[in-house]
Amino acid sequence: MEKGVKRVIAARERFCYITRVQSFSACHRLHSKSLTDEENERIFGKCNNPNGHGHNYKVEVTVRGKIDQNTGMVMNITDLKQCIEEGILKPLDHKNLDLDVPFFANTVSTTENLAVFIWDNMVKLLPPNLLYEIKVHETDKNIIVYRGE
Numbered sequence: 001m002e003k004g005v006k007r008v009i010a011a012r013e014r015f016c017y018i019t020r021v022q023s024f025s026a027c028h029r030l031h032s033k034s035l036t037d038e039e040n041e042r043i044f045g046k047c048n049n050p051n052g053h054g055h056n057y058k059v060e061v062t063v064r065g066k067i068d069q070n071t072g073m074v075m076n077i078t079d080l081k082q083c084i085e086e087g088i089l090k091p092l093d094h095k096n097l098d099l100d101v102p103f104f105a106n107t108v109s110t111t112e113n114l115a116v117f118i119w120d121n122m123v124k125l126l127p128p129n130l131l132y133e134i135k136v137h138e139t140d141k142n143i144i145v146y147r148g149e
């Protein structure tokens with residue numbers, strides 16, 4: 001480099017994924033108003049039990065974004081925590097999904113639809129273009145992923 005000439009080299013943009021895990025408890029019944037009682041029983045089996053059943057759900061919320069060069073963060077996890085409180089715990093924890101959550105009044109409370117509900121809540125609360133994935137563990141064996149498609 002020529003003597004006395006300063007060259008500013010822009011730092012490369014780097015992207016990271018942050019996942020925060022949150023558990024909550026809720027009960028539900030798989031039952032579709034657009035099917036007959038017999039069809040509901042046949043399709044959903046024990047999950048159509050009229051008095052419902054419960055789950056300890058686990059949700060993984062993943063955001064993807066550029067690491068801010070000043071803060072070193074994609075987003076502050078403290079803020080992510082607050083969005084999860086607002087978008088997941090407040091509406092869902094210790095609730096009967098079918099009776100307490102208006103979204104499920106006419107939508108079957110499958111884990112697929114629960115993931116969509118959580119996505120729609122979180123996308124409104126998080127900074128634009130950061131939400132990457134919602135992963136819901138209904139049981140240890142049943143895991144649903146939704147990426148807003």
Ligand SMILES: Nc1nc2c(c(=O)[nH]1)N=C([C@H](O)[C@H](O)COP(=O)(O)OP(=O)(O)OP(=O)(O)O)CN2
Nearest residue numbers: 030044047053055109110111112138139140141142
């Ligand atoms: N596509 C989907 N299928 C099913 C869903 C769902 O959300 N999406 N949900 C259920 C039930 O709600 C349910 O509670 C599943 O419970 P269960 O079968 O007991 O759970 P496991 O598979 O983890 O338990 P096993 O040990 O295999 O019995 C059903 N289907």
Ligand SMILES: [Zn+2]
Nearest residue numbers: 028047053055
């Ligand atoms: Zn269930």
